[in-house]
Amino acid sequence: MQQQRSYIGNAPSSYIPTGGGGESPPISRGPAEIIPFPVVARVGFLDRTAELAASYRDPSKYLASVYRQQESSLRRRGFPEDVVQSEMAALDRAIQSRLGEYV
Numbered sequence: 485m486q487q488q489r490s491y492i493g494n495a496p497s498s499y500i501p502t503g504g505g506g507e508s509p510p511i512s513r514g515p516a517e518i519i520p521f522p523v524v525a526r527v528g529f530l531d532r533t534a535e536l537a538a539s540y541r542d543p544s545k546y547l548a549s550v551y552r553q554q555e556s557s558l559r560r561r562g563f564p565e566d567v568v569q570s571e572m573a574a575l576d577r578a579i580q581s582r583l584g585e586y587v
Contacts, residue, residue: 530578537579538586547579 533550537543554575558568 526578530575530582534579534582535586538583543583547576550579551576 533547537546537550540546551572555568555572558571563571
């Protein structure tokens with residue numbers, strides 16, 4: 485006895501087997517990629533930080549404090565070390581590029 489087949493449209497690629505019942509096996513999914521500090525959301529933070537840093541005689545001390553706080557925040561949230569380092573480098577680049585506008 486030949487199995488009855490159902491098609492949606494005319495394409496065999498849309499073949500839907502009939503019968504069988506049972507449940508489908510769960511789809512294995514990895515963890516969602518989380519962007520720790522999305523650039524779009526932090527534009528105001530970057531601008532304020534650069535402007536404030538530029539007002540100091542020695543901006544590096546202020547920026548070191550900001551970087552420590554941000555790094556601590558990432559670690560508290562459980563991000564892996566490579567993500568922490570990558571985000572800190574991106575934060576530094578973004579602030580340094582804006583700092584030139586105020587100096």
